[in-house]
């Protein structure tokens with residue numbers, strides 16, 4: 001069920017921007033709700049400014065469609081894949097799936113960018129801009145509308161919580177003592193790249209061998225288990241459900257590895273609730289949720305007791321509300 005959004009509480013029109021490795025999606029909304037939406041394939045050629053220019057053109061196009069001047073937008077919120085680097089204190093994107101200079105020629109990207117400026121050019125054009133990594137933005141959405149709130153009409157956002165996306169990649173957003181953690185470059189929560197093992201069958205897109213994302217993400221299944229006939233996550237889970245003993249053993253292994261990450265962040269941060277979403281988890285949550293809960297509960301009860309693992313309250317739509325959460329009052 002979509003969340004009830006208090007559009008009437010917006011002080012003015014806002015733009016929500018979602019930057020991913022494959023597409024950039026923009027929406028302009030005001031007190032009446034969403035007024036215009038546009039999506040394009042992520043710009044990856046030309047100068048490093050191409051991505052910011054694409055965002056501006058999509059935002060301005062949406063604003064125009066809604067009958068607004070670009071400088072009439074009160075806020076622009078950007079939820080972007082990471083990692084980020086800072087240049088003079090402002091966020092630039094340094095994602096290996098967009099910036100060809102980082103990935104090297106083997107990746108085949110049509111550019112040699114080391115980073116793509118985002119915040120500086122947008123700040124020149126719009127009144128207020130907030131850029132966050134998509135794990136943090138998704139956490140904000142779950143705290144505002146999803147599972148990271150107390151129950152009831154007077155519900156409030158939890159103070160000690162995390163959102164974990166288990167999808168093609170792994171993303172995390174973290175909140176402790178009521179503060180959403182951002183870190184020195186806005187990269188807090190890149191826990192998908194925490195090291196787990198040195199076993200060589202797991203190469204991550206980031207270059208690590210044996211990090212969490214390389215072991216359990218949706219795109220890891222074909223690479224690790226394709227030779228055994230499990231060509232993607234969907235086929236692996238389908239065969240596990242059909243009673244294939246090997247498939248079930250792999251599912252158990254993936255859940256244990258992910259469950260240990262949940263334990264590690266709980267042990268580090270003393271969390272009260274972790275919400276899990278993302279396409280791999282969401283479609284298999286009946287299999288995965290009890291396994292994640294069991295793995296967390298198996299370790300050091302004084303640290304893990306009182307920390308729940310739950311399915312995302314916004315279900316498969318968490319990402320759709322991430323940028324909006326950055327511009328709401």
Ligand SMILES: [Zn+2]
Pocket residue numbers: 192193204205206207208211213214
């Ligand atoms: Zn990695």
